[in-house]
Every structure is written in C-alpha cells, then in structure tokens.
Amino acid sequence: MDVLVLLLQLLMLLLTLPLHLMALLGFWQPLCKSYFPYLMAMLADNANRKMESKKRELFGQIKELMRTSGKVALLDLGCGTGANFQFYPPGCRVTCLDPNPHFEKFLTKSMAENRHLRYERFVVAPGEDMKQVADGSMDVVVCTLVLCSVQSPKRVLQEVQRVLRPGGVLFFWEHVAYPRGSWAFMWQQVFEPTWKHIGDGCCLTRETWKDLEDAQFSEIQMERQPPPLKWLPVGPHIMGKAVK
C-alpha cells in the first residue's frame, strides 16, 4: 500500500505541478491567505445548515458556564468568518483569534449580524502562541475545523489549557483521518500534499482525537460523525467538549 500511495502522490504532484512550484517559490501562500476567507464565507452557510442541530446542541451547553453576572468570556480560536457566532447564547463576550488578518472584513459582517453577542477584540495570532490572551481569562474556548490546519495541535491545546480558567471548557468540532489501512485513508494520503496548499494548510490525515486525549483535560466527551460529503477526501468528524 505504501508504494501505491507514493506512486499516486507522484501522479497528483505532476498533475498539479504549477501549484507546487508556486508554493515552492513562495508565491502561493499570500494568494491563498487572501482567497481563503472568500472560500470559507461561501461554504459557511451550507455547513451551518447541515450542522445546525448539532451545533445548537453543542454550543447550547455554553449557558451552563455563565458566571453569576450572566456573562461568559469566550475565545473563538481560528474564528475564520465567525461562522459559529449565531449559535452562541446571549451574554457571550467574544474574543476572536486567527492568524489570517484577511478574515477581519468577514468578521465585521458576522458581528453586525449577531448583535446578541459582545465583541471584545480580534487578535491576529496563531493558536500556538496566544500571549495576548491572559492566563485563566476564558470560560470557554471554541475550536471548529482548526486543529487540522495548525502547525502543532499539541502546542495549541497547551495554550488552550493556559487561557482557560479551572473548570473552563473547550468545545471542538474537527475533521479527522479515516481508519489506517482503509482505502479512504489511502486516498487522504494521496490528496493531502495538494489539499494542504488549496486548503490553507489543512491536513486530512490528522488523528486529532489522540491529541485531545493526550492533552491534560480532566474530562473529555467526544462523538464521531460520518463525513458530511462522501465525495470529498475530508474524513469523519469529531465533536465534543473537554473540561480543564
């Protein structure tokens, strides 16, 4: 199987050679950073329609974390266009964080459409280094479709632990690898090097549930979901929460 993967990867590489050359020469990344927010904005409504009941169920639990003041400090990690805002309950004070500054325009629009929330600020930084967010300052961190794209899920989860207060909760929804040895996993391996460029660093074969289990959370609840679109190499999803 390994030789077959290598051969098919090579074929994909040849078919998409201009893309890989542009990436090698450093031309692709700036282009990708500018178009990716438009792509996410196009996909957000459809994804939210498909996931509506699941997202409502997940983010509905934020109400349980309200302080006596009726407020919740929430960090939207890798916020993108702000696709999750509509599911957060009133009382959330939302800090947005994303390394891509080109999302700001889309965030501003989502904020205007979701006046039930209070927006604190937009921090342009990677999740691996959130020094602008104070220790123990967050009741909730939300991370959806982000751990596939970060450089180091381990370091991001360490940072999540640092910024969460004791008892604070990470809510996550991530796509992950198909089971090793399956044909679907093989195709994920074949497409990954090209997909990574198109999808702004998105890896298809991450076994993110292992990173979550290895992080030092006191409790984790996780449900596995089938892939929403079978024809895409994006695999099954995991959704749940981890308590600090």
Ligand SMILES: C[S@@+](CC[C@H](N)C(=O)[O-])C[C@H]1O[C@@H](n2cnc3c(N)ncnc32)[C@H](O)[C@@H]1O
């Ligand atoms: C597929 S989008 C998901 C956006 C949003 N969370 C959603 O559910 O629609 C992935 C997001 O992760 C962000 N991202 C990439 N690398 C990151 C990193 N190292 N730390 C934090 N966010 C990152 C991207 O800029 C992008 O906004």
